[in-house]
């Protein structure tokens with residue numbers, strides 16, 4: 360999650376990007392907005408899972424590896440998320456290292 364501000368009109372924006380795309384900021388007044396630095400907010404992606412419903416697109420049950428895939432899969436098949444499929448914030452599991460990501464995000468923002 361990255362905040363930016365238009366240096367021309369002062370409008371502020373919050374954008375959601377992968378860390379690699381953090382410089383891909385919105386435009387306002389015809390120019391790219393400037394990053395506003397704040398405490399990094401890193402949201403873990405969902406843990407990969409094997410879908411248990413058929414996908415119209417492939418006819419099979421896809422292996423879902425990201426929140427985006429999860430949402431697109433639900434949307435195109437008319438499926439609805441039920442509350443039990445959410446993980447609580449303290450119960451995040453998966454093949455990622457949030458501490459490392461936070462350290463890298465802080466390094467990127469502060470330059471050291």
Ligand SMILES: [Zn+2]
Nearest residue numbers: 365368387388
């Ligand atoms: Zn503007």
